[in-house]
Amino acid sequence: MAKEVLSGLYQLKVPIPDNPIGYVLPYLIPGDDGYTLVDSGWNTPEAFAALEAELKEVGVSFDQIKRLLITHVHPDHYGLAGKIKEVCGAEVIVHQRERDFIRSRYRQPAQLLERMANWLIENGVPEDEMPDMQQSSMPARAFVVPVDPDTVLWGGETLDFGVYRLEVYWTPGHSPGHICFYERAQRVLFTGDHVLPTVTPNVSLHPQQQGNPLGDYLASLERLMPLEVEEVLPAHEHSFPDLQGRLREIIEHHDTRLDEMLAIVGDDGATAYDVASGIIWTTGTFQSFSHWTRRAAISETLAHLEYMVYQGRLHQTKENGINRYERAEPEE
Numbered sequence: 477m478a479k480e481v482l483s484g485l486y487q488l489k490v491p492i493p494d495n496p497i498g499y500v501l502p503y504l505i506p507g508d509d510g511y512t513l514v515d516s517g518w519n520t521p522e523a524f525a526a527l528e529a530e531l532k533e534v535g536v537s538f539d540q541i542k543r544l545l546i547t548h549v550h551p552d553h554y555g556l557a558g559k560i561k562e563v564c565g566a567e568v569i570v571h572q573r574e575r576d577f578i579r580s581r582y583r584q585p586a587q588l589l590e591r592m593a594n595w596l597i598e599n600g601v602p603e604d605e606m607p608d609m610q611q612s613s614m615p616a617r618a619f620v621v622p623v624d625p626d627t628v629l630w631g632g633e634t635l636d637f638g639v640y641r642l643e644v645y646w647t648p649g650h651s652p653g654h655i656c657f658y659e660r661a662q663r664v665l666f667t668g669d670h671v672l673p674t675v676t677p678n679v680s681l682h683p684q685q686q687g688n689p690l691g692d693y694l695a696s697l698e699r700l701m702p703l704e705v706e707e708v709l710p711a712h713e714h715s716f717p718d719l720q721g722r723l724r725e726i727i728e729h730h731d732t733r734l735d736e737m738l739a740i741v742g743d744d745g746a747t748a749y750d751v752a753s754g755i756i757w758t759t760g761t762f763q764s765f766s767h768w769t770r771r772a773a774i775s776e777t778l779a780h781l782e783y784m785v786y787q788g789r790l791h792q793t794k795e796n797g798i799n800r801y802e803r804a805e806p807e808e
């Protein structure tokens with residue numbers, strides 16, 4: 477059921493089959509020249525049919541969609557972009573940092589797979605577990621029809637559709653080119669996966685995300701702190717009112733997680749694999765996870781360990797080609 481959030485602006489609901497998060501919430505925004513759709517859904521017949529039915533319910537056809545704004549290129553947001561483009565020729569818009577992933581992830585992944593294998597081994601994954609983890613994101617490619625963007629954003633732009641105006645906030649962390657959109661006059665914020673009401677989005681260090689992604693993520697949360705918002709419009713779960721409260725909760729969650737990980741590193745040091753398999757994750761134990769979720773847990777762990785390297789709490793060493801993390805100073 478489409479939900480009217482503001483006059484003529486709808487929150488749609490598109491299912492993600494066989495996925496615990498259930499559905500993605502694209503937003504349909506009216507404008508002078510037609511509609512803008514924020515995010516899309518996986519490329520499955522059910523998702524496309526659901527999107528079409530939701531549009532029909534609010535009296536909009538695909539031809540009226542002029543723009544497709546993508547918060548980031550994960551399959552649940554970007555998957556249907558190519559198909560929508562084919563149907564109505566909408567202008568596809570992503571952040572410039574996301575554009576590069578379209579080729580390396582969806583069009584020609586061979587090189588990425590090779591890097592992934594080395595990366596898993598370097599981070600302590602046992603040889604026999606590696607191949608399944610390496611291949612684990614390949615099935616998701618089936619749910620994406622890749623299309624190159626017509627326009628890229630950098631953050632800081634204002635997209636004026638006539639009725640509503642969106643300010644673009646670059647919020648790296650969950651993905652390097654993740655963007656949020658702020659409608660200042662209406663006090664609503666479209667947060668994509670950056671801020672969700674109960675789930676904490678995955679923040680990962682992986683072969684395609686270098687540097688300090690958790691540092692980027694926390695800084696991106698802080699960047700939203702001053703915004704006056706009455707309703708947060710995320711891409712999953714449901715809308716909610718208290719932006720600042722949720723930002724604080726997420727920051728606290730990561731603080732706690734950092735301490736837990738530091739405790740597991742202990743006095744002897746550990747690999748990312750060791751730490752990931754020792755954490756009590758909110759969604760279960762590492763041992764109960766699928767190969768894909770295990771890989772996500774390792775890259776999430778690594779984002780935290782690397783953050784503590786930047787903070788000076790840990791340092792990284794290499795032993796026989798394997799990265800280990802050790803406390804920078806012995807515990808007092």
Ligand SMILES: [Zn+2]
Nearest residue numbers: 548550650669
């Ligand atoms: Zn995502």
Ligand SMILES: [Zn+2]
Nearest residue numbers: 550552669711
């Ligand atoms: Zn998502």
